[in-house]
Amino acid sequence: MSDINAQFEQAQTDVQQLAERPGNLTLLRLYALFKQATEGDVHGDKPGFTDIVGKYKYDAWAALQGTAQDTARTQYVELVESLKSGAAS
Numbered sequence: 001m002s003d004i005n006a007q008f009e010q011a012q013t014d015v016q017q018l019a020e021r022p023g024n025l026t027l028l029r030l031y032a033l034f035k036q037a038t039e040g041d042v043h044g045d046k047p048g049f050t051d052i053v054g055k056y057k058y059d060a061w062a063a064l065q066g067t068a069q070d071t072a073r074t075q076y077v078e079l080v081e082s083l084k085s086g087a088a089s
Helices: 003-015 024-039 052-062 069-085
Strands: none
Touching: 003 024, 003 069, 024 052, 024 069
């Protein structure tokens, strides 16, 4: 397992143990980076207007279209580290 994969797995554990729950925009960013890192580019149909949360999640993930999975893993790790240090919210 490469170093970034180990860091990514650790970040997944760390994010669940944060002292404070991140704001909604940060949660969307975490979701999108996680999906891009694990599944690649967005796929499937965009949720309809009745599924507001699903629509926002889809849009956040779609915004990362073309981002390499290792890049998304790195950005996810960096975001979790900034949340742990209190630099982001």
